Amino acid sequence: MKLDHTAKGVYPIAPTPFSADGRIDFASIDRMTEFYREVGSTGMTVLGVMGEAPKLDNEEAVEVATRFIRRAENLPVIVGVSAPGFAIMRSLSLASMEAGAAGVMIAPPNTLRTDDQIATYYSQAIEAIGDDVPWVIQDYPLNFTVVMTPGVIRRIVTENKSCVMLKHEDWPGLEKISTLRGWQAEGAMRPISILCGNGGLFLDFETERGADGAMTGYAFPDMLVDVVRLQTIGQRDAAHDLFDAHLPLLRYEQQPGIGLAIRKYVMAKRGILASDAQRKPAGGMTALAKAEVNYLLARLERQDARAAGLAE
Amino acid sequence: MKLDHTAKGVYPIAPTPFSADGRIDFASIDRMTEFYREVGSTGMTVLGVMGEAPKLDNEEAVEVATRFIRRAENLPVIVGVSAPGFAIMRSLSLASMEAGAAGVMIAPPNTLRTDDQIATYYSQAIEAIGDDVPWVIQDYPLNFTVVMTPGVIRRIVTENKSCVMLKHEDWPGLEKISTLRGWQAEGAMRPISILCGNGGLFLDFETERGADGAMTGYAFPDMLVDVVRLQTIGQRDAAHDLFDAHLPLLRYEQQPGIGLAIRKYVMAKRGILASDAQRKPAGGMTALAKAEVNYLLARLERQDARAAGLAE
């Protein structure tokens, strides 16, 4: 079951669960994976930026990926293999694929600047991991400071046949989706799957622009699933109504640096994770921040029963 | 009427109106200033980043500032005087204060890195403009890539008696407000006014954390005024209800690069500006983007009559 360009729906970005003492919480990996499946996810992505991947050593990374993959059964799992060098990227990629991953995701190092540097980097990465591994471009300028024009993305897609998906999280990014889909429609670029990240902040319109769905980690992935489904069946207003009900919390969660703490806090409240622990060094939430999240949950509960009872 | 640390309420960031041929549209300056006053603004800020200030030559900048100041009458006007060198900063600052400005705003150049570099820059700037000109620190890391800790802000405030306000637009930034207000409460820092920017994306909570109001440019500054007012009189839920109704559009407008185009587009629809023209080089909106904004306006109209009839 390898990833290809027809992928759609929602691939939640899975956090890595830890116990309070910093050990990996494998039971929560199982529970979370079950949850993702039950709410209608079409796949999942592990060991991304939000998955605290750099806090794992290489053996741990493979263990975590493997546990997700086994539990996911028929759901495709994408493994983040970004690394400062190609040797580690290669070994993580091979180990993931052997364990049954559907594909891998590669972010650009934040030193890349020119179009040529970006395209060359991806060609070299693919030479390292092998051109038989389906893979995802991660385009996240706000975090990586690497700016990819639509033209560079097309060039990467053209030069690397094993590239099947774009994790789109440029900001702003709506016109980028339209440009890429326009090129596909004209036959000027082969089809790829586009799943959107960036915390989901523009998912309501991204799907209308031609994205195939979402790949992000909001604590209510079930909402993301519903929004994508509603847009797919043409219920635009209903999709926006649901999205807008969540937007105050979603926006709160999308804050750089502390977003993961908020996400784990809410996921623990929902019973998806046993705890909101992060491995050190961890960004924490103040009591005031927790009270704000609870206030937002209480307000959300009026419009979405999934938030019922979560605000203490 | 000079700016001091007791400033509160809403200081809209005023765009600079242009005609389609690139000339400054002074009639729209007058109309916009009237509008700001009528909706309850307590001041205004001109020639900021969103005011297309770099597209004006120095004489034009003084003309624009002067026109706003005259029309504003008793409303305090803050003039952005950020410049690549202190000679121009000084001449703009002097001309603005002579024309009756209440104070000036200074953003850090994007080459500053260390705490010392930042503090030294501001000391040198104040030496250039004179320490009798009230001024505002602009703390906007997402745009300027200069990161100011609360400690650096306190140092700048302590070292420069004429600093009376922080334009707070760090992201995330809620804890920064709490830290600064905590220091004030302990007597560890003299009081300053804190008005929040960043498109207003967290205004609902910023006011609760101790901010004195908003300084940003959302196309419905009247909403910002109401939210600050409701929070001031303790109507928290009502404040959030109003804010949340606007959040989908506010979020859409906050996109870097194209935000100003959206803002002018909506302000022109509202009759505040004669046109949405920007001076070249201008970022434009596609037809799809306009349709999306109109869809958001139509949805907003259901909850806020001020949006009535704006969606074509």
Place this chain on the structure above:
Amino acid sequence: MKLDHTAKGVYPIAPTPFSADGRIDFASIDRMTEFYREVGSTGMTVLGVMGEAPKLDNEEAVEVATRFIRRAENLPVIVGVSAPGFAIMRSLSLASMEAGAAGVMIAPPNTLRTDDQIATYYSQAIEAIGDDVPWVIQDYPLNFTVVMTPGVIRRIVTENKSCVMLKHEDWPGLEKISTLRGWQAEGAMRPISILCGNGGLFLDFETERGADGAMTGYAFPDMLVDVVRLQTIGQRDAAHDLFDAHLPLLRYEQQPGIGLAIRKYVMAKRGILASDAQRKPAGGMTALAKAEVNYLLARLERQDARAAGLAE
């Protein structure tokens, strides 16, 4: 006398002379201009990064440029017109050309990242200043953080007929010169002049790679003139011998941030400037740094009589 692609030789980057009280020292402008002519410069460049241009207001900038141009008589003068916005760039450019400048030089703002952003910026700049003004691309990634591939430079040259010169100061940059000259030889790019900056640190080989000369500000521009001349007449070893004799001091002067202080210090010793004053904010030299420069001058004197008596 307008600049064109046949320019060659040495265009010293002229510092702006100030008195100790910060006023512009016009007498030193005259003396320096005479000096440049007498030592065989083929032109000069004023108001560059090292010319403290951002410390001048716009009237002063025009005054300084005009004084250089008048005194330079038949020597072509290039004026740096980089500015945060096109309005000021345009007015500086027009004023300079009216005063008799041979052309202007434009550096990219440090926010540009992609190839398209860079090329678009230059097209917009030329639209602003007019396509009848000969101009120079400044390619200085170490200072501006904007990385231009040879392909982007070719694109800019192709899209803008009035572009006649590259101020080459990439680091490393030797292969870039070879690539551009290779394209010219193949007819894949129209000819431009290439003058090298970057403090002159690689001038010995840049000329061998096909550069037409130097545009930089080392305190012994007469050495630069000799090196370029020796290379032109095929005396390679002699060129390197002279260059190597100066390299210890040249390297010392090339330090970012304090380079200008060193340069003015030596130029004042040589009697080219009345003083080494910089306008505030100024980077200074410690007593130790001055002693080091004097030690280097004493060592240089053994190989180049022009350094005789300069070390106190």
Place this chain on the structure above:
Amino acid sequence: MKLDHTAKGVYPIAPTPFSADGRIDFASIDRMTEFYREVGSTGMTVLGVMGEAPKLDNEEAVEVATRFIRRAENLPVIVGVSAPGFAIMRSLSLASMEAGAAGVMIAPPNTLRTDDQIATYYSQAIEAIGDDVPWVIQDYPLNFTVVMTPGVIRRIVTENKSCVMLKHEDWPGLEKISTLRGWQAEGAMRPISILCGNGGLFLDFETERGADGAMTGYAFPDMLVDVVRLQTIGQRDAAHDLFDAHLPLLRYEQQPGIGLAIRKYVMAKRGILASDAQRKPAGGMTALAKAEVNYLLARLERQDARAAGLAE
């Protein structure tokens, strides 16, 4: 044999030798280590930025470090353990110390900006590796874009007792050495060893400013040893004479990106490495660049017999 603040002399930055097919060339590790010892090095540093460390997977990194350490016998070996996360940093650090390393070196990730961020990062890193491992701060702003003031370095040294050395490669950096040594002299900072990198470009003066020696990778480490020795015994002019003879080549080698290719090319010529191969992705030298290096070697040979016969 653990590293402490009395370390002095020259610790060459050892490249990692590879065969043409990308395998690690352990025989060259042995030969290089012998060479370093024979020419009077007082220690060595492996797996630094120039050691192609990111191209190794974790097992290879430990193998390489171990081989160097065993062969070095009584010479202290510092192992670079910079990593994107603390888990890998910890495991590399523990494995290195178990293998007999004298200490480790830690570079800051290029996302750090404020003084607090930098100091916090190092505290967290030391918490991860244990405070019984002697370690070196790597201060290399040109490469990492992290700017450390002398005050931040003092803070890190004060907060972390196991910090014993600064690898100084700021540029410019002479005043930084003087400031730190001044603080030590006043008792305002505990003593640390300062070894200088940055390709050795200012080693002639760094030693005079109070540095204890060099830690860099120029292809003639024997020259570095001699310069440090001559300065130590007060033969200033002789030290500069030797340094200046090498400066043209040293400057050529110091070019970012291609410096390692030049270094390996010359070391292979000297017989220290079996080949100049880099593991992919490798920056190469053009034929012109090789000819330039050979020209520089031929010129050097006139002043230093160690270069005899190296130019083909």
